[in-house]
Every structure is written in structure tokens, then in C-alpha cells.
Amino acid sequence: xxxxxxxxxxxxxxxxxxxxxLVDKGWRxxxxxxxxxxxxxxxxxxxxxxxxxxxxxVRDEAAMDAAIASLPEDFTGIDLLVNNxxxxxxxxxxxxxxxxxxxxxxxTNVTAMVKLTRKLLxxxxxxxxxxxxxxxxxGSYVYPGGNVYAGSKAFANHFTLALRAxxxxxxxxxxxxxxxxxxxxxxxxxxxxxxxxxDLYRGSDPMTGEDIANTILWVAELPPHLNINRIELxxxxxxFAGFRVARES
Ligand code: NDP
Ligand code: 8X3
Numbered sequence: 001x002x003x004x005x006x007x008x009x010x011x012x013x014x015x016x017x018x019x020x021x022l023v024d025k026g027w028r029x030x031x032x033x034x035x036x037x038x039x040x041x042x043x044x045x046x047x048x049x050x051x052x053x054x055x056x057x058v059r060d061e062a063a064m065d066a067a068i069a070s071l072p073e074d075f076t077g078i079d080l081l082v083n084n085x086x087x088x089x090x091x092x093x094x095x096x097x098x099x100x101x102x103x104x105x106x107x108t109n110v111t112a113m114v115k116l117t118r119k120l121l122x123x124x125x126x127x128x129x130x131x132x133x134x135x136x137x138x139g140s141y142v143y144p145g146g147n148v149y150a151g152s153k154a155f156a157n158h159f160t161l162a163l164r165a166x167x168x169x170x171x172x173x174x175x176x177x178x179x180x181x182x183x184x185x186x187x188x189x190x191x192x193x194x195x196x197x198x199d200l201y202r203g204s205d206p207m208t209g210e211d212i213a214n215t216i217l218w219v220a221e222l223p224p225h226l227n228i229n230r231i232e233l234x235x236x237x238x239x240f241a242g243f244r245v246a247r248e249s
Contacts, residue, residue, distance in 0.1 A: 005220070006030040006078045006120060008058060009085030011038035013184030014134060014216075017209035018082055021217045023050045030054050030075050032067070032085065049074075058085050058112035059104075068119055078123050080220050083113050083133040083156070088190040091145035102148040109152035114159060128171035128224065132216050133160040135178040137232060141240040153178075157230070164229060173227045175219050180234030182207045204237045 005022050009015035011033030019029045023046045031039050032054040039053035052075045056063035086109045089101035117131065124131065138146050139153035160176035167174060183206040187197040211233075219228050234240070 002026060002028055003079040004028045004030070004075055004077055005080040005082060006032070007082040007084060008032045008116065010042065011035040013186060013209045014179075014182060014212045015082070015084040015209075016042065017213035018084065018216050019051060020046065021210070021213040022080075022220070023047075025217060025221065027080075027220075028052070028075060030071065030078070032056065032058070058116065059107040061115055064112070064116060064119070076123070077127060078120055079127050079129040081117065081120050081124060081129070081131045082216060083117060083131065083160075085112065086134065086152075086156075088149040088186065091190065093145060094147045097147060105148050105152050109149070110155050113156060117159075117163070124172050125167070125170045130173040130175070130220060131160070131163060132175045132177060132219055133157075134212070135160065135176050137178055137180045137234060137240060139178060140232070161229065164227070171224070173222075173224070175228045176230040177212065177215060177219070178230060178232045179207060179212055180232075180238045180240070182209060182212055184209050205235055206237070207233070207235045 005027050007015050007018050007022070007029050010019045010029070010031035015033070019031050019042055022029055028050055030052045031042055033039060034055065034057050036053070036055045039055060043051045043053055052072070054067045056067045058064060087105065089104055090097055092098070113133070133156055135157035136153035138150040139157040142150045157176050157178055160174060164174035181204065183201045187200050188194060191197065215231060215233065219231070222228065
């Protein structure tokens with residue numbers, strides 16, 4: 001039986017790589033994002049029987065509802081929700097941060113994720129499916145300028161674990177995957193600067209979208225009696241330690 005995944009943020013980075021990895025193993029994917037042309041390219045590459053492009057802004061609840069309601073029969077039996085769409089905007093200290101940036105991160109990383117999850121829970125329970133959410137190490141180890149992004153990812157990490165508690169006894173598996181540095185468009189979006197993005201990744205041998213996609217695939221294909229609660233992963237070059245001390249001169 002062909003299994004179906006609903007992957008948010010499939011136009012780039014981790015989500016796009018996840019659709020490729022799942023389809024390669026025989027899954028069908030509902031692939032979502034705002035950039036229609038990128039989703040169409042995925043369909044052209046992987047096949048219309050395997051990838052259903054679903055163009056909507058996750059912050060728009062009416063558009064989310066319409067997208068779910070318009071799923072063709074082949075794609076309605078969702079076995080896996082990959083809560084991946086998300087972003088960071090800005091690296092400013094809190095006292096200088098732009099409130100619109102903060103609102104965008106809360107709306108995307110928190111509000112949209114919980115709404116979509118709630119809407120898909122009935123089918124996931126009916127099919128004893130799985131939820132995999134992409135949180136971040138930023139939800140556990142904060143860094144300067146992380147402020148609302150880190151807070152939103154702490155929420156994602158914990159909401160996902162809390163789902164596991166609520167879904168106990170339903171057969172639905174729930175996993176929080178919490179990556180460190182992955183080379184994607186994330187830093188370009190965050191800083192608006194290709195130079196800043198190149199500088200961050202240069203010489204660091206970061207993780208790739210494919211690394212995280214393969215982790216998602218591994219979790220998704222485990223036997224149904226096995227639940228991985230959470231996975232934290234980083235490139236070897238990155239460390240989570242480093243408490244700084246500010247000194248008076
Ligand atoms: P990318 O910028 O490469 O991809 C982000 C994806 O999210 C895109 O497909 C984008 O689609 C989608 N997205 C963002 N905002 C919206 C929106 N309003 N509506 C619909 N889709 C949206 O970044 P990554 O692949 O790196 O990020 C994926 C997830 O991984 C995020 O949740 C991020 O926080 C997390 N993460 C990333 C890390 C990293 O180092 N890269 C580390 C830890 C976690 P589109 O723009 O087409 O709408
Ligand atoms: C740290 C992870 O999500 O802050 O590299 O980019 S995140």
C-alpha cells in the first residue's frame with residue numbers, strides 16, 4: 001500500500017530533500033509552500049502521481065483549510081505529517097529587534113504549525129500515522145540574537161513532545177527532530193545577505209537538507225511499534241557549549 005506524507009516547506013532545503021527521499025522509497029507526498037514554480041519543478045522531476053503541489057501561505061488559515069479540503073482522493077489518506085515550514089528573520093538583540101519579524105516567526109513557526117497539526121490529527125489517528133516536526137537545537141541552547149526564533153523552536157520541540165503524550169494509546173508516532181546548522185536557504189532568508197550566508201557555512205562542513213531528510217525517512221520507516229521521541233543532531237564542526245562572560249574593561 002502506498003503511504004502518503006504531507007510535507008510543509010517543500011520548496012527548499014530540508015522539506016524539498018524530504019519529498020525526494022520519501023518518493024524515492026515509494027511514498028506519495030503533498031508538497032506545500034508559497035513558491036508555486038518550485039513545487040511544479042518537483043512534480044516535473046518526480047511525477048504527478050507521486051507529488052501533489054499545494055501552494056499556500058501557512059499563516060493563512062483559510063488557504064490552509066482550502067488546501068486540505070481540495071486534496072484529491074489519492075492524497076487524502078495522510079500517514080505522515082512533516083511539520084517543517086519555518087524561518088528565522090533577523091539576528092538582532094531583542095532591544096533592537098523588529099516586531100514584524102517577531103510576529104512573522106510566531107505566526108509561521110508556532111501558530112501555523114499547531115493549526116495544521118490540529119486539522120490533520122483526525123486522519124492521522126484514523127490511519128495510526130506519524131508526526132515528525134523539525135524543531136531546532138536553538139530551542140534548547142540559546143544564542144545572542146536568537147530570541148523569538150529560539151523561543152518558537154522551544155515551543156516546537158515541546159509541543160511535539162506534548163503531542164506524544166496526548167496521542168498515547170492511539171498508535172500515532174510522534175518525533176521531534178532538532179537540528180543544528182544545515183546549509184539551506186535559511187540563513188539567506190534570515191539575514192537577507194548571500195554574503196552572510198556564505199560566510200556562515202564556509203569551511204564548516206555543515207549538515208545538508210539531505211542529511212535531515214534521511215533522518216526523517218529513517219524515523220518514518222521504523223516498525224510501527226517503535227517511537228523515536230526526539231533526535232538532536234549537529235555537524236561535527238558545531239558545538240552547543242560556550243557560555244560567555246561579559247567583563248567590565
Ligand atoms: P529553507 O529556507 O531552505 O526552507 C524553508 C521552507 O519553509 C521553504 O520551503 C518555505 O517555502 C517554507 N515556508 C516559510 N515560510 C512559509 C510560509 N509563510 N508559508 C508556507 N511555507 C513557508 O530552510 P530550511 O530547510 O533550513 O528550514 C526548514 C525548517 O528547518 C525550519 O523550520 C527551520 O527553522 C528548521 N531548521 C533549520 C536549520 C538550519 O540550519 N537550516 C537548523 C534547525 C532547524 P516558501 O518560501 O516557498 O513559502
Ligand atoms: C543552529 C540552529 O536553527 O538556530 O545552527 O539555525 S538554528
